[in-house]
Amino acid sequence: MRIAAEEARALARTLLERAGAPVAHATLQADVLLEGELRGHPSHGLQRLPRLLNRIERGLADPAATGAQSWRKAGLLEVDGNAGLGPVVATRAIDALLSRVGQTGVAVAAVRNANHLGMLAGYVERIAAAGSVGIALSTSEALVHPHGGTRAMLGTNPIAVAVPTAGAPFVLDLATSVVSMGKIHDHALRGATIPQGWALDANGDPTTDAIQAKSGAIAPFGGAKGYALGLAFELLVGALAGSPFAPDVRGTLDAEHKANKGDVFIVIEPNGAPELAERISAYLDALRSSRPADPSRPVTVPGDGARARREAALQGGIEIPDQLWRDLQSRLSKDIQS
Amino acid sequence: MRIAAEEARALARTLLERAGAPVAHATLQADVLLEGELRGHPSHGLQRLPRLLNRIERGLADPAATGAQSWRKAGLLEVDGNAGLGPVVATRAIDALLSRVGQTGVAVAAVRNANHLGMLAGYVERIAAAGSVGIALSTSEALVHPHGGTRAMLGTNPIAVAVPTAGAPFVLDLATSVVSMGKIHDHALRGATIPQGWALDANGDPTTDAIQAKSGAIAPFGGAKGYALGLAFELLVGALAGSPFAPDVRGTLDAEHKANKGDVFIVIEPNGAPELAERISAYLDALRSSRPADPSRPVTVPGDGARARREAALQGGIEIPDQLWRDLQSRLSKDIQS
Numbered sequence: 026m027r028i029a030a031e032e033a034r035a036l037a038r039t040l041l042e043r044a045g046a047p048v049a050h051a052t053l054q055a056d057v058l059l060e061g062e063l064r065g066h067p068s069h070g071l072q073r074l075p076r077l078l079n080r081i082e083r084g085l086a087d088p089a090a091t092g093a094q095s096w097r098k099a100g101l102l103e104v105d106g107n108a109g110l111g112p113v114v115a116t117r118a119i120d121a122l123l124s125r126v127g128q129t130g131v132a133v134a135a136v137r138n139a140n141h142l143g144m145l146a147g148y149v150e151r152i153a154a155a156g157s158v159g160i161a162l163s164t165s166e167a168l169v170h171p172h173g174g175t176r177a178m179l180g181t182n183p184i185a186v187a188v189p190t191a192g193a194p195f196v197l198d199l200a201t202s203v204v205s206m207g208k209i210h211d212h213a214l215r216g217a218t219i220p221q222g223w224a225l226d227a228n229g230d231p232t233t234d235a236i237q238a239k240s241g242a243i244a245p246f247g248g249a250k251g252y253a254l255g256l257a258f259e260l261l262v263g264a265l266a267g268s269p270f271a272p273d274v275r276g277t278l279d280a281e282h283k284a285n286k287g288d289v290f291i292v293i294e295p296n297g298a299p300e301l302a303e304r305i306s307a308y309l310d311a312l313r314s315s316r317p318a319d320p321s322r323p324v325t326v327p328g329d330g331a332r333a334r335r336e337a338a339l340q341g342g343i344e345i346p347d348q349l350w351r352d353l354q355s356r357l358s359k360d361i362q363s
Numbered sequence: 364m365r366i367a368a369e370e371a372r373a374l375a376r377t378l379l380e381r382a383g384a385p386v387a388h389a390t391l392q393a394d395v396l397l398e399g400e401l402r403g404h405p406s407h408g409l410q411r412l413p414r415l416l417n418r419i420e421r422g423l424a425d426p427a428a429t430g431a432q433s434w435r436k437a438g439l440l441e442v443d444g445n446a447g448l449g450p451v452v453a454t455r456a457i458d459a460l461l462s463r464v465g466q467t468g469v470a471v472a473a474v475r476n477a478n479h480l481g482m483l484a485g486y487v488e489r490i491a492a493a494g495s496v497g498i499a500l501s502t503s504e505a506l507v508h509p510h511g512g513t514r515a516m517l518g519t520n521p522i523a524v525a526v527p528t529a530g531a532p533f534v535l536d537l538a539t540s541v542v543s544m545g546k547i548h549d550h551a552l553r554g555a556t557i558p559q560g561w562a563l564d565a566n567g568d569p570t571t572d573a574i575q576a577k578s579g580a581i582a583p584f585g586g587a588k589g590y591a592l593g594l595a596f597e598l599l600v601g602a603l604a605g606s607p608f609a610p611d612v613r614g615t616l617d618a619e620h621k622a623n624k625g626d627v628f629i630v631i632e633p634n635g636a637p638e639l640a641e642r643i644s645a646y647l648d649a650l651r652s653s654r655p656a657d658p659s660r661p662v663t664v665p666g667d668g669a670r671a672r673r674e675a676a677l678q679g680g681i682e683i684p685d686q687l688w689r690d691l692q693s694r695l696s697k698d699i700q701s
Contacts, residue, residue, distance in 0.1 A: 100468050158599060160599075173656055173661075174654070186595040188599065201588075256664070298605040301602065311610070327591040
């Protein structure tokens with residue numbers, strides 16, 4: 026079902042407000058879910074809303090909480106998310122870092138106990154829009170097996186990086202798994218097989234059956250090096266936030282536990298050279314215009330695809346599964362009746 | 364030729380001292396080269412010494428320089444390496460960060476114009492030994508092609524991360540290329556072919572000929588995601604240090620230019636939870652003891668292999684090519700005669 030972005034955004038915002046979220050919080054959370062849809066990552070989009078609303082109803086997520094902030098040192102902010110919505114706690118933490126970085130040149134937020142952040146790109150874009158370099162790291166339940174291993178023991182451990190340029194910022198946002206669990210669920214729903222190398226089944230054996238993969242483990246991207254980076258990011262978050270490691274993480278996917286994962290945001294002021302932004306843009310353009318291996322597939326820069334998909338979706342609407350849209354609509358009617 | 368580590372270290376130190384390096388600088392530089400040998404990365408070991416000595420003789424590297432440090436903000440250190448030896452400039456910058464991080468909680472050094480750092484692991488180990496989390500990033504000449512591209516336009520853009528544990532620190536140190544240019548040179552020297560997927564030739568076509576690959580481009584590791592991360596690291600370093608991007612980087616490999624690349628070091632205080640170090644160690648041990656896909660190849664944690672190779676080499680000596688050892692010995696005699 027194709028829906029205009031603004032209609033979907035308004036519905037998400039309304040449902041969150043009726044669940045008890047202050048307007049500003051409902052807006053932030055709805056915007057993050059919509060960005061997932063607009064950029065072609067429905068796994069981080071509206072399909073997370075029913076679960077989130079359930080979590081609020083069950084008291085596992087507190088839509089009014091903003092996180093308890095405490096500056097442990099001049100540039101190091103500790104945040105207890107207090108079960109707040111991920112976008113609310115994270116945005117407030119980032120704004121605190123942006124207020125501080127003018128003095129310290131670098132500022133870090135170590136966050137624990139916030140709900141799922143959604144797509145990370147938007148957080149580092151907020152930092153780049155303020156003129157700084159931004160890094161975001163997050164963690165999850167154990168979904169990824171170590172290189173050469175058989176059991177899910179790491180999170181999908183995404184990283185996002187934004188760097189200001191003379192135009193739109195450079196934005197990278199990727200998970201350190203070869204694919205997201207959302208994509209595997211998607212294949213399972215459609216009855217499709219998954220490519221060899223994506224996942225192991227619950228016994229630790231390679232599988233192309235998406236349903237078997239759901240109870241197994243996803244492969245890290247890039248073999249030993251990708252595993253090493255994913256593990257390093259997991260340790261960085263755990264060491265800075267004091268949060269659990271993947272096997273003990275709960276509450277980003279389930280409807281039974283409060284979220285106990287960690288998130289880290291880093292803001293650093295770029296070098297003051299006046300021509301820097303132009304030089305970055307020129308370098309990225311040189312990459313884009315360099316000769317591709319396949320003439321029909323130009324070299325791209327991370328973020329280009331998401332930006333193009335976003336533009337198209339703002340014009341043409343977003344594709345939402347019928348059942349999901351009906352579910353959200355029926356929640357609205359129920360709320361109105363009650 | 365198998366040489367005792369201490370003999371090789373002493374020779375390197377002596378040659379550097381005779382080239383004009385103060386004892387402390389010669390010691391630091393020799394130690395970094397030796398660590399490359401001890402951990403099984405000869406591409407970052409003594410084979411770099413003749414070129415480095417030439418660079419000193421030609422005035423491209425200044426063995427007495429320590430770098431001009433200036434705190435741009437409370438937690439942000441700018442360093443002009445002033446053509447100093449990489450290990451000297453970097454170690455002095457890291458020590459400044461470690462002195463500052465107690466106040467600020469996080470401190471960053473953005474370094475430009477320092478010579479080649481050698482293996483990054485030692486720098487972040489120094490940070491972890493002081494109880495903090497360490498991240499090191501560096502850049503190089505254009506050696507790596509973009510994903511889907513044909514031309515060398517990115518550096519090998521290594522990253523190192525260290526996190527303190529209850530035992531030896533977790534240490535990751537990897538390049539974002541699928542393989543180092545040193546390994547390709549190594550294959551070329553031995554007349555060996557290289558695996559498909561490692562490199563393109565000067566025309567941008569895939570090659571298994573190591574000699575053709577030397578004038579071509581190395582692949583990024585892990586496809587699109589590895590390219591994205593390597594590019595993000597390159598932009599982070601350039602944006603923070605104000606240093607050139609790969610196509611304009613000179614002087615880490617050649618004997619004609621001063622080094623103009625950038626390096627970044629980040630030091631962050633870990634969360635103060637008393638059981639944190641033990642919890643990290645327990646998690647890493649759980650990974651190591653998890654069931655491997657191949658029973659004969661246990662799951663490892665980044666740094667395990669390097670630590671084992673280092674122990675063995677400290678006992679059994681390091682393998683140095685005959686010609687390299689003779690070259691270094693003859694420099695010693697020449698120095699003594701002159």
